[in-house]
Amino acid sequence: MADRSITFVKKILATGEPCGKCRDVEDRLTAGGHWPAIDRVVVADERDPDSEGMRLAVELGVERAPFFVVQTGTKTVIYTVFLKFVKEVLDAANDTDKAQLLLAENPGLDLI
Amino acid sequence: MATRSIETKTQDSLDERNAESVIADAFERFGPEQIAISFSGAEDVVLIDIATKIRPDVQVFSLDTGRLHPETYRFIERIRDHYDIRIDLLMPDAQDVQDLVSRKGLFSFYRDGHQECCSIRKIKPLRRHLSGLDAWVTGQRRDQSVTRVDVPLEQDDAAFSTIDHRVVKFNPLAGWTSEDVWAYIRGNDVPYNPLHDAGFMSIGCEPCTRPVGPHEHERNGRWWWEEAAGKECGLHAQNVRAVKFVGHNGH
Numbered sequence: 001m002a003d004r005s006i007t008f009v010k011k012i013l014a015t016g017e018p019c020g021k022c023r024d025v026e027d028r029l030t031a032g033g034h035w036p037a038i039d040r041v042v043v044a045d046e047r048d049p050d051s052e053g054m055r056l057a058v059e060l061g062v063e064r065a066p067f068f069v070v071q072t073g074t075k076t077v078i079y080t081v082f083l084k085f086v087k088e089v090l091d092a093a094n095d096t097d098k099a100q101l102l103l104a105e106n107p108g109l110d111l112i
Numbered sequence: 113m114a115t116r117s118i119e120t121k122t123q124d125s126l127d128e129r130n131a132e133s134v135i136a137d138a139f140e141r142f143g144p145e146q147i148a149i150s151f152s153g154a155e156d157v158v159l160i161d162i163a164t165k166i167r168p169d170v171q172v173f174s175l176d177t178g179r180l181h182p183e184t185y186r187f188i189e190r191i192r193d194h195y196d197i198r199i200d201l202l203m204p205d206a207q208d209v210q211d212l213v214s215r216k217g218l219f220s221f222y223r224d225g226h227q228e229c230c231s232i233r234k235i236k237p238l239r240r241h242l243s244g245l246d247a248w249v250t251g252q253r254r255d256q257s258v259t260r261v262d263v264p265l266e267q268d269d270a271a272f273s274t275i276d277h278r279v280v281k282f283n284p285l286a287g288w289t290s291e292d293v294w295a296y297i298r299g300n301d302v303p304y305n306p307l308h309d310a311g312f313m314s315i316g317c318e319p320c321t322r323p324v325g326p327h328e329h330e331r332n333g334r335w336w337w338e339e340a341a342g343k344e345c346g347l348h349a350q351n352v353r354a355v356k357f358v359g360h361n362g363h
Contacts, residue, residue, distance in 0.1 A: 011347065021345045024224045031215070044347055057347045064345045096208060099231035099239065106271045108259035110230045111314070111334070112150060112175065112238065112250065 004072045005039045006089065009053045011065035012045040022066045025082050037090055131284035132162050134265050138247060138282045139167050147247040148173050150238075151199065153184040154305055154315040155293045156251025157191060159284065161302045163249070164195045173241060176201040177233035178209065179317035187305040194303055202237040209233065219319060226320055226335050233317075242272045247280040255289050256314070257331045290330070 008029075010022035018026075029035050044053025044065050053065070060069065060078055068079040070089055079085035083101040087093035093101065103109050138147060148171035149159050163170045174188055192199050212220065212232055221229045242248060252263045269281040285293065290313070297304050307315050311323030313330035324333040 011345065019345055020223060021225075054347065063347055065347055066345075095236065096228070096231055099235040100227050102239070102271055103227050103231050103235050108252065108257060108263070109235060109238075109271065110226065111252070111257060111260070111316070112152065112234060 004070065006037055007040045007042055007056075007069040007071070008038050009042045009044055009056060009062075009065055009067050009069065011053065012043055012047070012051075014046045016047070019065060025066050028082065028086075032086070032090075032092060034086070034090055034092065131158075131288070132166070134282055134284035135159070135163050135249065136166050138249060138266075138280075138284075139163075139170075142247045142280075144169060144171065146245060147171065147249065148200075148241075148245055149249045150174075150251070151188070151191070152251065152315065153180065153188050154251075155290075155297065155308065156285070157302055157304060158293055158296050159249060159251050160191060160195055160197070161296075161300060162284070164197060168197075170197065171200070171245075172197055173200040173202055175234050175237060176203050177317050178204065179233065179319060181307060181315065181318045181321070183307050184305060184315060187303070190303055200241075202241050204233045204237050208236065221320065221335075222337060225338055239272055242269075242279055243277065245279065246277075247282065249282045249284065251285050252283045253285050253288050253290075253293075 008025075010026065011019045013019055029038065042053045042056060043051055044057055045051035048054065056069070057063070057065070057067075060076075062078055062080065064080055066082070068082075068085045068089070070077045070079065070085075079089065081101070081104055083093065083097050083104060086097055087101060144167065149163055151157065151160060151172050151174045153174060160170075160172060188199060188201075191197075209232060212229065216224065216228075248269075252260055254261050254263050263283050263286045265284065265286050266280065266282050269279040272281075273279045296302065305312075305315055311325075312321060312333060313324050314333045315321055316334060320335055322333050322336065324330060
């Protein structure tokens, strides 16, 4: 899509390490061959409130990382659930992704 | 009638019909090939005890994740013999499990959360099985978890229904408490998983379940390591406030 821009915001912990979830999402982006769809990677650095990712989180009202910002024309959509992003934006969810998304949307199912 | 506590619920509220009535109603509406009971190998054995008195050849299935406690496997077999029923063990797709374990090892859930593993070992086999049924019966109770506080006695199962195939879910124990369940088990000499005697309130996969203390909620016995991991993902409020402060005053 020509006028679509995707920003991936990942978090760096106070220790300087990436947060575990962000690392997992990066691994999944790699495994799924999705990196070409990502236009920008922005860091929310816990050690630096002025880091671009922290500022973006404040601006957009996002309280958890990682998250994706999808800008299409004047429309901005935030995805904090990676699999929802994969399914709705990349249209690339496989059966396991869909099952995991189903679990995310129905949290009690894992107790079955 | 199964127990006094169930009868009391019927008298008190229409919404809390007794579990026996809920199951009987479900069996009247769905034939033997259309409905099945989901059995986790824990205290939801109560469902089997009630249901087999109404329909002795009731369909029962369990999700065999491959990671259950040995005690649970033995308990499932004990229940199979005790009630003389067939229990279908639903297993995950071998290739899915092999891919996950090859990529991430046997204990990836401690690092990445349990959702991916549960999706492969539970959700996909469950979805596959429910595609061949019109209704299922679960032991879900409102007192089990914050994710279950709104569980109704009966619901259209939006998670597993499709445009072409409606699935109904019955939760006959929705209004029961843990105390109700154990009163029933003791009052009716129902066999139970010996892990309960070891302090397990919630019994799932072996690596993801642990005993809880006398005053702990049963949810604390599952995925206990994830609360800390979840906090790690937060964009800390103090930092966010700091950015706002700079934004208003510095620029």
